[in-house]
Structure formats: C-alpha cells, structure tokens
Amino acid sequence: MSDKPKPQLVFVHGIGRPRDADEELTKWxxxxxxxxxxxxxxSEISALTMDWIADCSYAYYGDLFTDGEGQGADAPDALDEEEAAIVLGLLAEFLDEEAARPENRDNRALARVRAQVLPVGQPQGAGAAGRHVWAVATAVAALPGVAQAARWATASDVLRTWSQPARYLRRGDKDTEGRTLDARIRNKVLDCLDRERPAVLVGHSLGSVVAFEALASYDGPVPLLVTIGSPIATSGLIWPRLRPRPPATPGCVDRWLDFWDNDDVVVPRRKLANLVRPNEQGVTPTSQRFDSRMWWAHGAATYLERAEVAGPVVKTLSAGCAVPNVSAETAAAGSAEATAPAPS
Incomplete structure (x- = not known):
C-alpha cells in the first residue's frame, strides 16, 4: 500500500426532487x-466502484429545497417576488439563447413566449410575480421542440429547472440558527471533505455552482475540479450573483476542467474559460465542447460516461494511491457491477 493519504471523490448533484443519495452515488x-x-x-474500474482508489461520497442537498411535506418551489405561488424575478431573468436568458440557435430563428411561438417575460425588477403588484412566472412557465412547456429537448411536459418541470437556482442565489431562507439556504447547501459539500487528503470534485448543473462557491472557503488540496453541464456563465442572473466577487478559480484548485454539450439546454453559450479569473497558481477553467445531437444532453450520467470526462478523474485518483492486491474473482465481480447500464 502507498503511504499517500487516500484521495476523495465527491459528486455534487444538480436540480431535482428529493432522491436516495446511496442509489445516486452508485449510479454516478x-x-x-x-x-x-x-x-x-x-483495470481501474473495480478500484473505482469498490472505493479502493478513493473514498467516494455524494453531497446530497435536495431535501433542503422542500418544506418537509414534499412541497418545493415548482408549485404555483411557492416563489416570493425576489425569487420570481430571478426565475424570470433566467427564463428570459434561456429563451434568448434558444432564439439564437439557427433552427429557431423563425420560431414565432418562441418569440411570443419571450415577449411575455417582463424585465427583471418591474413592479407587478402583490402576488402577481408568482402567477406571472407560472404563466410564462406554462407557455415555455408548450413550446414545440424546445420543451421536448429539455424534457419539460408541464410548468412544474420548467420551474423545477430554474426555481432551485433562484432560491440558492437569493441567499435567503434562514433556518433557526440563522444559516441561509445557500450556506447550508455548501456545508453539505464541505462536510464530505477532509482537509488532510486530496479531493476530486465533480459538480453537475447547479452542483457546479455549489462546488465552485464551497471551494472558495476551502483550504485542503483539490488536484481536480470537474464541472459538467454548468450554468455558471449564465450572464443575466447567475454570473453576477456568484460569490466571491469577482469570480476566480478557488485557490485550492490545481486544475479545472469544464465540459459542456452544445445540445445541453441549461448551459449558456458564454464559456467559463473566457470569464473566470486565475487563482494565485494561474489556474483557469479549460472548457471542452461536445456535440451529442441528443434530445436530452443534460443528464449527469450522459457526461460521466464520456471518456473525456472520466479519463482525467480516474487518472488523477490513480496518481493518489496504490490499488490493493485483490483476487481475480473479486476484481471481476467489481468490474461486472461497474458495467451495468447506468441511467441518464
């Protein structure tokens, strides 16, 4: 065995309903x-799936978005005015991005829906903001082509995509100890980390924002940060609200790889590599684009199954420790489990 401390691999998920963290860890x-x-x-597959190469964890925070009764912000009147304004801004930028695609330049339905979105911050009256967001989300869910590509069948599906980032960025929802929702979410990531050991973090979607902000206050070694399907560069509402300002690569990060699919409806066209300031080591994100031509390109598994994403992760972890000697039968069993179909 190597004398090096065993590395950590921490997955940070994105939006969605409450889920089983253990099941999700296995899927990822x-x-x-x-x-x-x-x-x-x-040869490293068994070492990865059986946690020989690294201690793997899933930073789960999805339950923090509910009210204890399964009610999230994807229901009518669940958003306050500030959250509604953020959602409208995110939807406006999303619709602008979609309108700029060559296949949508003559999409009159998309243009009509975009015209319904009021400028962020425009007074609407008590209770009107939530109702307006719901009306816009309903219209977006009905957009031919766009809604299907994003797997949006209802207004709730649309709001689930954008309301959770809005609530995180609002920096509100304090608990009895005065901790805001975004701070509690970041703590879920920090609780997975041991400052005495190197860590590789993989953040998907909103999880990339959470991982980025959590690492800003972390001083342990992070040889690799991977962001997949990230909305960090969304210019209207996410980028201006990132903390700390101006956004820079966390000082603990030695390498940052950002992967995005051109067919991923959540990822803006602006790229992190052109925006994020370097840390003291001169590290900035390196972005790589995919063109999957898939109806649903945003799934975490869709990214993780790519050689370009998995290769650097496994290589970095392999450099951090020695794989223990195991029998051929045990290794084969681990490999068989690893190659079972992974949902996207």
Whole structure:
C-alpha cells in the first residue's frame, strides 16, 4: 500500500426532487466507470466502484429545497417576488439563447413566449410575480421542440429547472440558527471533505455552482475540479450573483476542467474559460465542447460516461494511491457491477 493519504471523490448533484443519495452515488460511479473503460482505464474500474482508489461520497442537498411535506418551489405561488424575478431573468436568458440557435430563428411561438417575460425588477403588484412566472412557465412547456429537448411536459418541470437556482442565489431562507439556504447547501459539500487528503470534485448543473462557491472557503488540496453541464456563465442572473466577487478559480484548485454539450439546454453559450479569473497558481477553467445531437444532453450520467470526462478523474485518483492486491474473482465481480447500464 502507498503511504499517500487516500484521495476523495465527491459528486455534487444538480436540480431535482428529493432522491436516495446511496442509489445516486452508485449510479454516478457506474457511469464514471463506463467512461473510464472508454478512456482505457479498464483495470481501474473495480478500484473505482469498490472505493479502493478513493473514498467516494455524494453531497446530497435536495431535501433542503422542500418544506418537509414534499412541497418545493415548482408549485404555483411557492416563489416570493425576489425569487420570481430571478426565475424570470433566467427564463428570459434561456429563451434568448434558444432564439439564437439557427433552427429557431423563425420560431414565432418562441418569440411570443419571450415577449411575455417582463424585465427583471418591474413592479407587478402583490402576488402577481408568482402567477406571472407560472404563466410564462406554462407557455415555455408548450413550446414545440424546445420543451421536448429539455424534457419539460408541464410548468412544474420548467420551474423545477430554474426555481432551485433562484432560491440558492437569493441567499435567503434562514433556518433557526440563522444559516441561509445557500450556506447550508455548501456545508453539505464541505462536510464530505477532509482537509488532510486530496479531493476530486465533480459538480453537475447547479452542483457546479455549489462546488465552485464551497471551494472558495476551502483550504485542503483539490488536484481536480470537474464541472459538467454548468450554468455558471449564465450572464443575466447567475454570473453576477456568484460569490466571491469577482469570480476566480478557488485557490485550492490545481486544475479545472469544464465540459459542456452544445445540445445541453441549461448551459449558456458564454464559456467559463473566457470569464473566470486565475487563482494565485494561474489556474483557469479549460472548457471542452461536445456535440451529442441528443434530445436530452443534460443528464449527469450522459457526461460521466464520456471518456473525456472520466479519463482525467480516474487518472488523477490513480496518481493518489496504490490499488490493493485483490483476487481475480473479486476484481471481476467489481468490474461486472461497474458495467451495468447506468441511467441518464
């Protein structure tokens, strides 16, 4: 065995309803193992799925978005005026991005929906903001092509995509101890980390924002940060609200890889590599684009199964510790588990 401290691999999820963290951890590891095989790291698959190569954890915070009765911000009147204004801004930028796509330049339905979105901050009257957001979300869910590509069948589906980032960025929802929702979410990530050991973090969607902000206050070694399907560069509402300001690569990060799919409806066209300031080591994000031509390109597993994503993760972890000697039968069992189909 190596004398080096065993690395950590921390997954940070994005939006969605409450989920089983253990099941999600297994799904993410299987998807990453599939990508590792594609990247030529077949011998490391068992070490990855059985936590020999690293201690793997899933920073779960989805339950913090509910009120204890399963009611989230994807229901009518669930958003306050500030949250509604943020959602409207995010929807406006999303619709502008979609309108700029060549296939949508003559999409009159999209243009009509975009015209319904009021400028952020425009007075609307008590209770009107939530109703207006719901009306816009309903119209977006009905957009042909756009809604199907984003897997939006209802207004709740639309709001689930944008209301959780809005609530996080609002920096409100204090608990009995005075901790805001965004701080409690970041603590879920920090609680997974041991400052005495190197850590690789993989943040998906909203999880990329959470990981980025959490690492700003972290002083342990992070040889690799990976962001996938990230909305960090969304110019209207997310980028201006990031903390700390101006946004820079966290000082603890030695390397930052950002992967985005051109068909991912959540990712803006502005790229992190052109925006984020370097840390003291001169580290800035390196972005790589995919063109999957998929109806649903935003899923975490869709990214993790790619060799380009999994390869650097496994290579970085492999450099951090030695794989223990195991029997051929045990290794084969771990490999078989890893290559089971991973949902996207």
């Amino acid at each position: 590891k299987r998807a990453l193992a599939s990508g590792a095989r594609a990247a030529g790291f077949a």
